[in-house]
Amino acid sequence: MFWLFVALGAYLIGSFPSGFVIGRACGVDLRREGSGNIGATNALRVLGKKWGYLCFALDIGKGALAVLLARFAAAPAAGLDPTVAGVVAALAVLLGHTFPVWLGFKGGKGIATSGGIALALFPPIVFVLSISVWGLLFFATRIVSVASLGATFTLSLTLVALWAFRGGELLLAVIGGGMAILVVWLHRANIGRLLAGTEPRFAKRSKP
Numbered sequence: 163m164f165w166l167f168v169a170l171g172a173y174l175i176g177s178f179p180s181g182f183v184i185g186r187a188c189g190v191d192l193r194r195e196g197s198g199n200i201g202a203t204n205a206l207r208v209l210g211k212k213w214g215y216l217c218f219a220l221d222i223g224k225g226a227l228a229v230l231l232a233r234f235a236a237a238p239a240a241g242l243d244p245t246v247a248g249v250v251a252a253l254a255v256l257l258g259h260t261f262p263v264w265l266g267f268k269g270g271k272g273i274a275t276s277g278g279i280a281l282a283l284f285p286p287i288v289f290v291l292s293i294s295v296w297g298l299l300f301f302a303t304r305i306v307s308v309a310s311l312g313a314t315f316t317l318s319l320t321l322v323a324l325w326a327f328r329g330g331e332l333l334l335a336v337i338g339g340g341m342a343i344l345v346v347w348l349h350r351a352n353i354g355r356l357l358a359g360t361e362p363r364f365a366k367r368s369k370p
Contacts (some may be wrong), residue, residue, distance in 0.1 A: 164242065165250060169234065172251035176258025176275060180220035181205045184213050190221035193268075201270030203306050207364070213244055218274050221259065227279025228255035233282070245283075249337045252279045256341060260348060271348045273310045276341055280317060284334060285324060292317040304363040307352035310345070318342040 181200035185192040188209055196204040202221055232251035236242035259275040261267040280289040285344025295316040300309035321338035324330030346353070355361035 163311070164235075168232045168247055168250050169254040170215060172232060172254035173258035174215075174331055175228045175231075176224050176255035177262035177264060177269070178220075178224060179262050180224070180267060181217045181270065182265060184217050184220075185209065188213060193265075199270060200265070200268075202274050203364070221270065221274035222278040222281070225252070225255055225275040225280075226254070226282040227278070229279055229282035245331060245333060248283045249333055252283055252337055253277065253340065254345060256344065260344070270339075271310070272345055273313070275347065276314065277315070279341070284321060284338070285330070288317055288320045288324075288338075291320050300364070304365075305356075306348055306364050307356065307361060311353075314342045314345045 179200055181192050181202065181204065182206060185200070185208070190208060192198070192200045192204055192208060196208045198204070202214060202218035205217040211216075228251045229248045232247040233244040236247035238245045256272050256275055256279065258269075260269045260272050262269040262288075277289065277293065280292060292313045296309045296313035299312040300306065303309070318335075318341065320340040321330065321335040325332050352361055361363040
């Protein structure tokens with residue numbers, strides 16, 4: 163029952179559609195504007211910096227909150243492993259964000275929420291390296307998908323390196339690999355456009 167509670171609670175936290183709610187508050191349905199995605203990138207593109215950054219912060223917060231609550235609930239006094247609880251929550255919150263029940267299971271692509279998970283579950287170096295790679299690739303290419311995929315691979319490879327060379331936890335390396343697989347699958351259309359040379363560069367659009 164505990165694991166079911168953790169998984170369901172984290173999924174519901176992740177399924178809160180931040181971008182959709184913010185867009186509606188601004189009189190916009192993000193599913194019909196820009197890229198049609200409710201994630202922070204499209205919110206930033208369509209709604210501007212203030213609302214885009216708010217969406218980004220909320221999506222990061224969802225990932226971190228779900229993991230932290232799960233780890234707290236599985237404190238040593240409860241006789242459960244906080245890391246395992248955090249991993250279960252990480253998977254569930256990411257699935258909630260990308261497949262929210264409230265919007266027909268069509269949500270964001272999980273990058274900001276993955277950042278929140280990294281903050282709350284992984285060693286600090288994982289988040290620092292991942293966000294650094296994201297920033298470098300974005301400013302070099304102005305293509306969000308390139309930056310997002312690069313950051314995801316960095317997260318996964320760093321966790322594997324920590325396990326292989328520094329005695330890190332295998333479970334964290336496994337969940338990092340799972341997150342990378344999910345993010346790549348969600349970006350499959352972007353990858354196709356990248357290979358075809360048609361992936362657009364980021365540019366702020368006027369508010370509809």
